[in-house]
Amino acid sequence: MQNNILDILERNPIIPVVSIHEESEIDKVYSALSAKGITCIEITLRTPYAWEAIAEFKKRYGKSMDVGVGTVISVQQINKCVDMGVAFMVSPGLTSTMVQNLEHSGIPFIPGVATPSEIIRGMEIGWRYFKFFPANLYGGIEALKSYGSVFYEVKFCPTGGINESNHQEYLSLDNVISVGGSWVIK
Numbered sequence: 001m002q003n004n005i006l007d008i009l010e011r012n013p014i015i016p017v018v019s020i021h022e023e024s025e026i027d028k029v030y031s032a033l034s035a036k037g038i039t040c041i042e043i044t045l046r047t048p049y050a051w052e053a054i055a056e057f058k059k060r061y062g063k064s065m066d067v068g069v070g071t072v073i074s075v076q077q078i079n080k081c082v083d084m085g086v087a088f089m090v091s092p093g094l095t096s097t098m099v100q101n102l103e104h105s106g107i108p109f110i111p112g113v114a115t116p117s118e119i120i121r122g123m124e125i126g127w128r129y130f131k132f133f134p135a136n137l138y139g140g141i142e143a144l145k146s147y148g149s150v151f152y153e154v155k156f157c158p159t160g161g162i163n164e165s166n167h168q169e170y171l172s173l174d175n176v177i178s179v180g181g182s183w184v185i186k
C-alpha cells in the first residue's frame with residue numbers, strides 16, 4: 001500500500017524537512033543529521049536549487065540515507081521523482097490528478113490531509129497513511145486523538161509546528177508512526 005511507505009515511516013520516526021539553497025549546505029546538512037542518528041531526509045521543492053540538491057545529496061549519501069522529496073504538488077514533479085529514483089515522496093495535499101501517478105510511481109509516498117473529509121477521500125482510494133498538515137493549526141494532538149477513534153485503521157505523520165519539546169508527545173500516540181518538521185535542522 002502506497003508503495004510500502006510504512007517501511008520508510010517505521011524506520012524513521014523523525015523525518016527532517018529540509019530546504020537546501022546551495023551546494024555548500026549539502027555536506028553540513030548530512031553531518032548534522034548523521035550526528036543525530038537520523039538516516040532519512042525530506043528535501044523540499046521550495047528553493048530554485050532543490051532538484052540539484054536532491055540529485056547531489058543522493059549521489060553523495062544515497063547509500064546511507066533515504067533521500068526523499070517533499071512539497072510534491074504536481075504530476076510533473078512526481079514524474080521527475082520517478083526519473084531520479086528518490087526514496088520517497090511527501091505532498092502537503094492531494095488532488096485527483098495526482099492519485100494515479102502516485103500509485104503508479106513505484107515510489108513510497110505519503111499525501112497530506114487535515115480534515116475528516118480529506119482522510120475519507122484518501123481511504124476511498126485505499127490509502128491508510130497520511131501526513132497530517134499543518135498539525136499545529138488543525139488541532140494537533142487533540143485532533144489526532146479524535147481521528148484515532150474515528151479512523152482506527154489510519155496512521156499519521158504529523159508535520160507543521162512539531163518541535164524539540166512536543167515531538168515525543170506526538171510520537172506517543174497510537175496513530176502516529178513518525179513526525180516530520182524543519183526543527184530538526186535549523
Ligand code: 3PG
Nearest residue numbers: 017159160161181182183
Ligand atoms: C512540512 O512541509 O512538513 C512543513 O513545512 C514542516 O513544518 P514546520 O516548518 O513547522 O516544521
